[in-house]
Amino acid sequence: MRKEQQRLVQDIAAGAGKITVLTGAGISAESGIPTFRGPEGYWTVGSKVYQPQEMATFHMFCQMPDEVWKWYLYRMGVCGTATPNSGHLALVAMEHFFGDRFTLITQNVDGLHLRAGNSLPRTYQIHGNVFHMRCSLECTEQVYPIPEAVLPKNKEESLTDTDREHLRCPNCGARSRPHILLFDESYNEHHYHFYSSLSVARQTALLIIVGTAGATNLPNQVAREVYRNNGVIVDVNIEANTFSQLAQSSQHGFSITGSSSTVLPALLEILTGGTL
Template sequence: MKTTLQTIIQETLQKEKRNLFTFLTGAGISSESGLPTYRGSDGIWIKGTKYHKPEEFGTFRYFSQNQEEVWQYNLFWKKLIEQATPNQGHFTISKIEQLLNKKFQLITQNVDGLHQKAGSKNIFEIHGNKQTVRCVSGCGNVMPIPLEIKSKELTEDLTEKDLELLHCQNCGDWLRPNTLWFDESYNEKLYFLNSALKSAKNTGILFVIGTSGATTLPQMLTETVLQYGGYVIEINTEENSYFFERFSRTKKYILIKKKASDALMNIKEIIEEYK
């Protein structure tokens, strides 16, 4: 397995076209930082909320009728994110970016900003970022959550000041978390749909880390990479993802059964050796 991975990396480094090293990350890479995943055994979407199923609660439709409840949940997430720090996996990806420069692309489903905290720069956040907001009426640009809004415990009520700050200063409508909900679609402006797919067409190796592959764009990315002759290398300790079930019989798919941080360190060392 190690020899095969070395050969693929060496060949991709030598290619003049379709030579991107693209990293697709999901919530699993942030689990070592203490953030719960979405669909794992400790997942937020497995547990859901106290009263609602995830596919109901995590929607724009639900938000439009229950803004305060949804914001309580998101300000609890704000607290989790503020307490989290990047782990070795995040830092190793950042170091790989420094090694590869223009041959590197990071596509993340994560909304926690930990890749940026670790130093990564060339990032497409295809599900948005929980530390940013935008007006539901679309009258302004994406912006950071106002500094005056503090994080909350899950059951902690919003204050009058919170409610004031969570409304758009331009039109008075609600601000919303700048994240992709279940009943919304990918697009280029907010979620880098076209940019991510363009990167996939030019990818020599797609490293899939910490994602079950349950959403459509990651599935499209892997299909595109394989269609254009690239490799898909999944890092997962279990054989339970969409990628394994869909591609395990494909010659250009490899599963590395290691912790993300350990596998990424090995990948970095191989790149250093051949670069």
């Protein structure tokens, strides 16, 4: 980072404006979690291979609920064995430092930010969380942890009767579903913080975008809202992407090419003036 860029973010840190961090798959990739939008998300049922965009739909859940649950329980296993990296930890320290000025908006469903120590009220999991479930009939808006009796699956294992018994809505007994925003569903406020994300974006003085290329709708709207309100956008990514272009075209914004596990601790140091 150049000197004037460092001074710029330090001035924002010394002010009263909101500091918002938007994260995507890149930060989790450094903990060994593959992007399930790619080949890692392909799923074989019988002789047919499904793409993630076909599996992760409510339509598929209605047709083959056991298979969709198996796929998510496999992902839950992958996410459960991963551990937060130094990028996640830097964001925990950032939240401690800035308190209510800090919001973390994450597209990741792996729960790593919460496990690292970020607080639930300030962490907007806008695509859900793979360790949680809710009623498939929406009898209640309540979200429940997946019961411990339901174990992660490898690709060959089938759902057991015990799994089926526990993957039920505790309120009405209907089948539960993964607490995940599926490809054929829309954002809403209650489950995915749609309006609160946009509201935070409007008040954001500094938006740090980490490891995401802007493929999904709400992150794009958040970034554009900050841009429109003349907030400073800093993009952290291992390669150029639509957000790095947006950052560079925003007033005083810039992009940092590098891995989030090294860039975020360095950025934290600059933002907090070494007083941690």
